Amino acid sequence: MRFAAVWGLPPLLWQLAFFVTPLGFLVAMTFWSVKNFRLIPDATLANWRFILNAGFFRSAYVYTFWLAALTALIASLVAFPAAYTLAYRLKPATRRFLIFMLVVPFFTSYPVRIYSTQIFFSPEGIINALIAPLGFGPVSVLNTPTGTVVGYLVLTLPLVVLLQTFALMNVPKTLIEAAHNLGCGRLRTILTVIVPSARVGLIVAATFTFVLAFGDYVAPLYLGGSKPPTLSILIADQVKSGNHWPRASVVAAIMILTLIVVMTGMLGLAYGRRGGRR
């Protein structure tokens, strides 16, 4: 028993002390007040009332939610043909190499990647230099919502392609061959056989995209130009310059609630219903 405790307790205690406690503390702080720039433990709803009634919060919430959802949709659609190619059209060795390549971006500095993207899209940047001779442009993506979405895609696309590829690889080959043998066309096979069978993985990929985009700070700031600000920018501003931690905590708490609702909803969509078929 002592042996078990030696291994079991350290992770438990560490996560309780440095994961659960800070999050709990964050929630508790939403009820504190600030007087003369000092935090005072309190039980007031003033912060909640202030944030929930603030026009800038409401518009930032709608904007952030909408942009993250849009990113999840775009990333899923853009990634699917690539994942399909990786899963079914390439030699195993090529596939293994490309899967390894997709892991690489997670271990490069994300702010630096955003910096590079910023330069690509700058007025004198490579994109405009490339499309000018073709008679297009100049495009101005920086400091617009489009810029933010481009940044979100830089962040999430590798993960979406990766998760979708795994999901498609897990679809039984026999199922696809059966569909072909029964005269089912390619597009129809994709829509009626592959997508439903890979449903869980595809939904998980979209959910992760939403979660990452919803909480990202770098893309909306450096590519979106904070015009308008997202929730994560509101948090950072309240903490770093506004010095109003309780209000920042309210925004954070609302974000957590939103993510819990979205994740449960999506998991319900992935695993639930359609059970009648089985």
Add this chain to the structure above:
Amino acid sequence: MSANLLRRAALIAWTALVFAFIFAPIVSTVVFSFNADRFPSLPWAGFSLRWYEAIFADASIQRGLTNSLIVAGATSVLATFLGFAAAYVDYRYRFVGKIAYTALVALPPTVPVVILGVAMLTFEGRVGLSGTLTGVTVGHVVLAAPFAMALVRMRLADLDPDIEGASANLGATPWRTMTGVVIPFCLPAILASLFLTAAVSFDEFMIAWFVSGVNETLPVRVLAMLQGQVSPRINAIGAIVFIVSMTLVVLAQILIGRLLGRRSKEA
């Protein structure tokens, strides 16, 4: 048949575009870090190491790098130990609340880092950890331990549960079994997770940004530089960070590959 060929070509072209989008920022970071010109544009202005010289002469960047290395080193050891312990408990024992236990260890990466950052800041401010490298490390361990747990748990799935019993029957204490059987068996996964968790910490910027205060880590320094002018020094830092992280990841990947290779041979 040619329609088939066309479809295949279209799919591959699309895939190539997606990969180009993903890798263009990474490739251009490395390429333009060697560009003599101040503004990264074509045509290429000639090979130069001046941006590397500039960052190696910059004391704040050096301090950032040192801080990052310290935090990454401490994080990797702690997170790997905690991840190993949690994976072993999950593998070995059955108890009430086990799902809650593993979820508690596994959940942190699903919480946006901006929220973890604020939470850490408010909490650590109370207990006097904010503004210290210890404070940053504590946050990074929370974030990295789940990856260590996943790697070790994957390896333990291949350890026959009867082996520990056999070891006990032969008179070994649980401790002797742990050091003589379980840990050696998990060694590749343990090494892989040391590298992987170090890489996770080395690239983490949000928690560090909130918590580190004056003790900036390298990614926090980069974030601060992004606020300012266009500077190819950011590319040079990016290239160096890239090489450090990739070395760690490739080492981890080789070890994982060996794990999986062995498993498929055994199967």
